[in-house]
Structure formats: C-alpha cells, structure tokens
Amino acid sequence: MQTKLDKFGRIVIPKSVRKNLGLKPGEILQLEESGEKIIIKPNQKEECLSLKDGVLVFTGSVDGDILESIKDNRKKRIKHLYS
Numbered sequence: 001m002q003t004k005l006d007k008f009g010r011i012v013i014p015k016s017v018r019k020n021l022g023l024k025p026g027e028i029l030q031l032e033e034s035g036e037k038i039i040i041k042p043n044q045k046e047e048c049l050s051l052k053d054g055v056l057v058f059t060g061s062v063d064g065d066i067l068e069s070i071k072d073n074r075k076k077r078i079k080h081l082y083s
Contacts, residue, residue: 013040 048060
C-alpha cells in the first residue's frame with residue numbers, strides 16, 4: 001500500500017487501514033524510526049499497570065534490560081533512604 005507525503009510532511013493513512021485499526025481523528029500514534037523504515041503504531045489503549053488480587057501487575061512491553069533497571073532503581077531508593 002502506498003501513500004503520498006504532502007508539502008508539510010504529512011501522510012494520509014488510508015481509510016481501510018484506519019477502519020481496521022479503529023483509528024479516530026485526533027488519536028495519538030507512536031512513531032518509530034528503524035534503519036530506513038518508519039513504523040507507526042496506535043498508542044496503547046490498555047493501561048500497562050493493573051491491580052490483580054491486590055498486586056500491581058505490569059502487562060505492557062519492555063524496552064531494554066528490565067532486571068538491570070530494577071537493580072538501578074533499588075540502588076537509587078536505598079541511597080535516598082540513607083542520605
């Protein structure tokens with residue numbers, strides 16, 4: 001499928017694609033650059049965090065090393081507590 005870039009750098013997403021994805025006017029889209037590709041995704045419609053049986057559960061996707069992020073966050077919290 002092809003579309004054309006206008007003089008302001010905008011593209012029109014064909015109606016069939018908008019309909020299939022349930023996109024509405026004014027909806028926020030995620031734009032990613034990957035090499036020579038542009039990836040456009042609908043913004044996540046679900047919350048990434050939800051409460052299940054009293055426990056906060058992450059249901060989104062993760063970029064990077066989650067274990068390293070957790071360790072870094074714990075170190076910062078501990079340092080803050082002792083400073």
